[in-house]
Amino acid sequence: MPFAELAVVGAGPAGLSAVVTAARLGVKVVLIDEYIQPGGQYLKGEAFADTLSSPAERQGRALLRSLPSAGITTYWQTVVWHSEKNRLHLHRPQGPLTLDAATVIAATGARELALPFPGWTLPGVMTVGGIQVLVKAHRVLPGQKILLAGSGPLLLAAAYTLISHGLPPVAVLESSAPRQWMRFGPALGGQTGRMSEGWRYLQALRRARVPYRFRRAVVRALGSDHLEAVVTARLDSRGRPVSGSEETIPVDALGIGFGFIPNVDLTQLAGCTHRYAPALGGWVPLVNEHQATDVPGLFAAGECAGVAGAEAALLSGEAAAWGAACHLGRVDRQELAHHLTRLKQARQRQHRFAAVLNTLSSPPDPLLAALAVGDVPICRCEGVTAAAVRQAIDRGARTLDALKTATRVGQGLCQGRTCGPILARLVASQTGCPVEQAGFFRVRPPLKPVPLSTVAAEGVE
Amino acid sequence: MTRSADVVVIGGGIVGAACTYYLARAGVDVHLVERQFIASGTSRACDSLTLLWDKSPGPELILGRASTALWAGLVEELDEPFEYHRRGTVLLAEDEAGLEAGRQTAAAMQAQGIRAEPLAQADLLKLEPALSPDLAGGVFFPDDAQIDARRAALALVAAARRQGATVHQGAAVTGIRRRGEEIAGVTTQAGDFATHRVVCAAGVWSNSLARLVNLDLPIRPRKGHILVTARAPGFIHHPLLEGGYVSTVQTAAEGVQVALVAEQTPAGTILLGSSREFAGFDRSVSLTVVQAIARRALRFLPGLAQVPAIRSYAGLRPWSPDHLPLIGPVEAVPGFYLATGHEGSGISLAPVTGRLIADWIVNPNRVMPAAAAVRPDRFELRPRTDKPTNH
The missing domain is CATH 3.50.50.60 (FAD/NAD(P)-binding domain)
Known part of the structure; x- marks a missing residue:
């Protein structure tokens, strides 16, 4: 059975930073990722000469270049479908494989949150990040008339990507109000890079004459078998659509984005304690300053430990690698403490910034409450409608577990990754209970769909 | 109050x-x-x-x-559907000895006025083409039902x-x-x-x-595991149980007993069981048990090899000594x-x-x-x- 001193799951900025740091500290490392190559969502595709690149992107690309010579074993197109203590069960194109690892760093990133609304399952409606990947990694434009809607700065980044590829979006709709963005002020201290990035985005939008409209949201997507138009509406101060303010815009692609949700399946399956932290994007594992969870030998780095951006992910990957090296006895506690002190200030700055960002990106619950009604599907895998979910809540369901039992939500291919955060917000908005009381779907193997033959096999190479 | x-x-x-x-x-x-x-x-x-x-x-x-009759009546009596489907079940026999035991069960049920149709190998495969062609045969019990x-x-x-x-x-x-x-x-x-x-x-x-x-x-908790596949509509047409299933129920063994039970839900997913073990109140999923269920499923339904597994779970049955x-x-x-x-x-x-x-x-x-x-x-x-x- 193959053995690794450290297995890192996820080859985005945090994972890359972790493996390169750990290898430098003399740790024997295996890096695993589901995609055909490393980089994660953030570094997917080539860097363009014409695209502005942030310090984090430059650093990430440098890590990618250094990977082949870093002495790291890599498994691409590899799914981690189960973990027990220090044993990972993998599915690869060549077949199953069981890997024993003395330490594990989960660097599984985050996924986007999309809000349901009438028509959101029409082809042509996708996530903002999905549009970015299409354009950046696959050089495919999702349509000719593209609208971006949701909340948070990712909308601006995606608009910028489209503009640099010669297809400015027809508009960018931001559901929050400019007033809310003022809260950015204090957190911008020392964020000159981020400020100039944001400034350049806005300049690009202006030059391309892309309307950037605050307090406006998509309330309906229209089309028979493909998106043809969207209905947008102004939002009142609480985030509710104002009737009479609707406008219909013909579009053939719509990007929706309301921030990110940490991917915590792996740490949940491993039995780590999790807490609900809206400032970090939702449920996150409890970690210490070197990203150690409360399961010995298991670390969580990057967005899966709290959505905080690529720079923070790079730093937390580094911290986790030091933590793992210390766990393995490669560095002593003093060296670890010394190194963490060096990272501390930068990390605190990133987290202050991220907290505001996550708050800004998170969807206004009254908007969700207004749009998730009637036959709008909430669980897309199983086709469970908002009406069915609301009826179950009326009958006393207060947790995702209870909703899953009363309807079929969360039982499909994605196992509730898409609908889970939406359902928790629906329970909260309908009952007045805090979102965290709704809990999360219990995670059980397989973490991702794998062929039955993989489950049946003893995974020996 | x-x-x-x-x-x-x-x-x-x-x-x-x-x-x-x-x-x-x-x-x-x-x-x-x-x-x-x-x-x-x-x-x-x-x-x-x-x-x-x-x-x-x-x-x-x-x-x-009496309960079967009540369930059939409840379909009309209750306002809400509960995925009641009277498709019957099929007992599977791996070999001649198993088939003979199946025939005896069939005869015992027929003596009670319960329908049971012994199936030769060819009839079994006609009823359920996804089954492994080397099975000896089976018995079809048309009156059994599925209920969510x-x-x-x-x-x-x-x-x-x-x-x-x-x-x-x-x-x-x-x-x-x-x-x-x-x-x-x-x-x-x-x-x-x-x-x-x-x-x-x-x-x-x-x-x-x-x-x-x-x-x-x-009463003691008797744990059971189920492995769920992705939707594969029409893969099987009736719930399938291997003949050894009843003996795994009746054994007093403490260790894990595994016997194939496979059924397709109206949504198209296939539930694969079954296991029985005494493990206290621990409801966590054990990989070795899930693997044993997967292997047993592939023994009877080899075409499942490339069907994705999407979820597993474990529950506790209230066991009584008799x-x-x-x-x-x-x-x-x-x-x-x-x-x-x-x-x-x-x-x-x-x-x-x-x-x-x-x-x-x-x-x-x-x-x-x-x-x-x-x-x-x-x-x-x-x-x-x-x-x-x-x-």
Whole structure:
């Protein structure tokens, strides 16, 4: 059975930073990722000469270049479908494989949150990040008339990507109000890079004459078998659509984005304690300053430990690698403490910034409450409608577990990754209970769909 | 606040839901108290099979048939659908010996007037082309049905509410009050109830409730795993069970027993079981058991190899020493009724259990004679007089 001193799951900025740091500290490392190559969502595709690149992107690309010579074993197109203590069960194109690892760093990133609304399952409606990947990694434009809607700065980044590829979006709709963005002020201290990035985005939008409209949201997507138009509406101060303010815009692609949700399946399956932290994007594992969870030998780095951006992910990957090296006895506690002190200030700055960002990106619950009604599907895998979910809540369901039992939500291919955060917000908005009381779907193997033959096999190479 | 109730049913699983429904239908002022939410325990961690052929001729089969008839009626009686499908089940025989055992089961059922059709190899493959071609044959039992236990429990509870029952979720029982020997009330996290009658339908958790009235029940949690595939519509047409299934149920072995059970849900996913083991109250999924189920499934259904597995789960069946449930009053504690210990027959026997409990409470003369076989007092339940022991 193959053995690794450290297995890192996820080859985005945090994972890359972790493996390169750990290898430098003399740790024997295996890096695993589901995609055909490393980089994660953030570094997917080539860097363009014409695209502005942030310090984090430059650093990430440098890590990618250094990977082949870093002495790291890599498994691409590899799914981690189960973990027990220090044993990972993998599915690869060549077949199953069981890997024993003395330490594990989960660097599984985050996924986007999309809000349901009438028509959101029409082809042509996708996530903002999905549009970015299409354009950046696959050089495919999702349509000719593209609208971006949701909340948070990712909308601006995606608009910028489209503009640099010669297809400015027809508009960018931001559901929050400019007033809310003022809260950015204090957190911008020392964020000159981020400020100039944001400034350049806005300049690009202006030059391309892309309307950037605050307090406006998509309330309906229209089309028979493909998106043809969207209905947008102004939002009142609480985030509710104002009737009479609707406008219909013909579009053939719509990007929706309301921030990110940490991917915590792996740490949940491993039995780590999790807490609900809206400032970090939702449920996150409890970690210490070197990203150690409360399961010995298991670390969580990057967005899966709290959505905080690529720079923070790079730093937390580094911290986790030091933590793992210390766990393995490669560095002593003093060296670890010394190194963490060096990272501390930068990390605190990133987290202050991220907290505001996550708050800004998170969807206004009254908007969700207004749009998730009637036959709008909430669980897309199983086709469970908002009406069915609301009826179950009326009958006393207060947790995702209870909703899953009363309807079929969360039982499909994605196992509730898409609908889970939406359902928790629906329970909260309908009952007045805090979102965290709704809990999360219990995670059980397989973490991702794998062929039955993989489950049946003893995974020996 | 203290409410008063004719009867308090403890446990909102399929059995408690059926008890509540039949009591409400009989005009009883019944309150259902559930620790978490409806179907939050074993009823959401099971398959959906109701079988007759695994029941022994005699009282067990009589109760099974009565329950089957009640289920068929409930399809009309309840307002909400619960994925009831009477597709029958197929017993699979790996070899000649297994086929002979199957034929004997078929003959025994036919003698009771239950339909059973032995299948030669070719007939079996015609019925279920996805099966491995080297199987010896099987038996088709056309009268068995599939029922989604969660939906059924919810439908029973909804119907009971319409008949006047009151349902309290998030209402864990913390005490059962008595005046002398008799039941006087129930204390829960959602308030107190003054009542003279309590029905304990708490499945594997019944012991901790019975201890509140100083009774020890011979019920143990028997864990089972299920592995779920992605949707593969039309892969199989009937629930399939390997012939060895019954012996895994009846063995007293402590270790893990695995026998194939495969059924397709209306959504198109395939539920693969089954396992039985005594592992306390631990509901975590064990990879070795899930792997054993996957291997057994591939033995019978080789085409599943490339079908994705998407989920697994484990549940706890309330095992009783003679494989029969405990349904009815406990003489030593007047007013205390049991409806528990159904192991894997909870869905099958839920309606007849509810009917029996309603009869015991409303009109004991109407209780059917076969119910004598499932009376709790066959285990000589006596209140503990010594100091409580730790279990």
